[in-house]
Amino acid sequence: MTVKSVHAREVLDSRGYPTVEAEVVLSNGTVGWALVPSGASIGTHEALELRDGDAERWEGKGVLEAVHNINDHIASALRGMDADVRKVDERLRELDGTTNKSRLGANALLAVSLATARAVAYAKGIPLYRFLAEVGSVHTSPLLPTPMVNIISGGLHAGGNLDMQDFLVIPFGASSFRQALEWVGKVYHTVKRILQERGLTTLLADEGGFSPPLTGHEEALRLLCEAMERAKLRPGDDMGIAVDVASTHFYRDGRYTLRTEGRIMDADEMVALIADWCNRYPVLSVEDGCAEDDWQGWQNLTQRLGGKVQLLGDDLFATNPQRIRQGVAMGVANAVLIKLNQIGTLTETLDGMALCRRWGYATVVSARSGDTEDPFIADLAVGMAAGQIKIGSVARSERTAKYNRLLRLEERLGNEAKYAGRTPFAR
Numbered sequence: 001m002t003v004k005s006v007h008a009r010e011v012l013d014s015r016g017y018p019t020v021e022a023e024v025v026l027s028n029g030t031v032g033w034a035l036v037p038s039g040a041s042i043g044t045h046e047a048l049e050l051r052d053g054d055a056e057r058w059e060g061k062g063v064l065e066a067v068h069n070i071n072d073h074i075a076s077a078l079r080g081m082d083a084d085v086r087k088v089d090e091r092l093r094e095l096d097g098t099t100n101k102s103r104l105g106a107n108a109l110l111a112v113s114l115a116t117a118r119a120v121a122y123a124k125g126i127p128l129y130r131f132l133a134e135v136g137s138v139h140t141s142p143l144l145p146t147p148m149v150n151i152i153s154g155g156l157h158a159g160g161n162l163d164m165q166d167f168l169v170i171p172f173g174a175s176s177f178r179q180a181l182e183w184v185g186k187v188y189h190t191v192k193r194i195l196q197e198r199g200l201t202t203l204l205a206d207e208g209g210f211s212p213p214l215t216g217h218e219e220a221l222r223l224l225c226e227a228m229e230r231a232k233l234r235p236g237d238d239m240g241i242a243v244d245v246a247s248t249h250f251y252r253d254g255r256y257t258l259r260t261e262g263r264i265m266d267a268d269e270m271v272a273l274i275a276d277w278c279n280r281y282p283v284l285s286v287e288d289g290c291a292e293d294d295w296q297g298w299q300n301l302t303q304r305l306g307g308k309v310q311l312l313g314d315d316l317f318a319t320n321p322q323r324i325r326q327g328v329a330m331g332v333a334n335a336v337l338i339k340l341n342q343i344g345t346l347t348e349t350l351d352g353m354a355l356c357r358r359w360g361y362a363t364v365v366s367a368r369s370g371d372t373e374d375p376f377i378a379d380l381a382v383g384m385a386a387g388q389i390k391i392g393s394v395a396r397s398e399r400t401a402k403y404n405r406l407l408r409l410e411e412r413l414g415n416e417a418k419y420a421g422r423t424p425f426a427r
């Protein structure tokens with residue numbers, strides 16, 4: 001089986017900006033497709049998303065150059081090649097030739113990489129999640145991930161209400177993925193009711209979470225606990241809380257600035273704030289509690305809390321095997337956020353996940369704040385038995401495309417379906 005043709009076009013993402021869609025056709029006629037997502041709180045160690053920069057089109061965010069790179073360079077280089085995803089990814093990296101995929105664009109590379117994987121899975125007649133497990137050399141059974149679901153949004157995903165980015169819930173006590181979503185739905189709609197009662201806005205942010213102006217960040221934690229209790233779910237026993245601090249985006253020159261609270265902290269104070277929250281609320285997971293290059297802060301954070309809370313690195317690791325290795329060597333964090341477009345090819349992502357497994361770091365497969373109807377990451381999480389997934393809230397179709405794919409997979413797996421449930425450090 002070989003690659004017959006590759007074609008790309010510019011389409012739209014959930015924020016109303018262009019993104020890349022690719023189609024790969026194999027010699028036997030099977031077609032694979034993929035759309036790439038796009039972040040707002042982008043770390044400096046991520047692979048480069050190529051944007052045209054032409055202010056006349058889509059405020060400079062057009063992706064015609066990335067599309068052209070696929071149609072005019074990648075397509076001819078791949079034509080006739082063995083349809084082997086490892087070889088295709090290797091060829092894509094070679095063609096680009098840079099460490100951060102800045103020549104052809106990580107958005108161009110990833111679209112082709114994922115579309116090829118889908119085409120090959122179809123050609124083999126196996127579900128995508130099974131194929132991904134094969135390529136990633138995962139020999140355990142498929143696993144429905146525990147979702148970490150955004151309820152309150154702030155930071156770069158909302159309109160200036162809070163500095164921190166996500167306040168999420170983790171329905172670890174549910175007995176199935178379907179029940180987990182149902183529990184989250186109760187909390188989501190209860191939060192909406194509470195906000196209405198208080199006369200606060202229920203408008204949705206980029207990931208479908210609410211973005212009310214609160215008196216401070218801690219109020220978001222109180223709000224989640226109140227909603228759980230009203231929904232008859234026990235905070236800390238049925239459901240936990242996760243926070244994506246996304247602190248890289250309010251860190252400068254050694255200072256963490258919570259503008260909405262008029263508060264400026266050094267790394268020690270930041271760590272103390274997080275530790276205090278973990279003591280007083282059922283916080284099970286803290287993402288990017290320190291900034292992407294504040295290794296010292298991360299070490300303090302990990303020494304202080306690494307034994308009792310999931311410390312998740314997003315901007316810190318950028319799904320980059322090299323940075324994950326460095327983190328492990330320095331004893332920093334204990335979990336890794338996995339975003340395909342941070343590294344730019346499928347197989348590098350799978351290899352990063354394998355490293356995490358070997359070193360005992362938990363993995364959380366993640367969508368981006370600008371996403372699409374492509375549910376690829378649902379299969380990635382299930383096949384690779386990642387354990388956790390972070391898609392955004394339970395509203396908006398680019399989010400529900402993934403949740404609904406997970407519901408279908410759970411149903412199809414029947415007796416084989418197993419829900420991950422308890423996350424690290426859950427009671």
Ligand code: PGA
Nearest residue numbers: 038039040041042368369
């Ligand atoms: P992003 O946000 O897609 O805007 O980077 C997601 C996250 O920070 O986890």
Ligand code: ZN
Nearest residue numbers: 244246287314
């Ligand atoms: Zn994050």
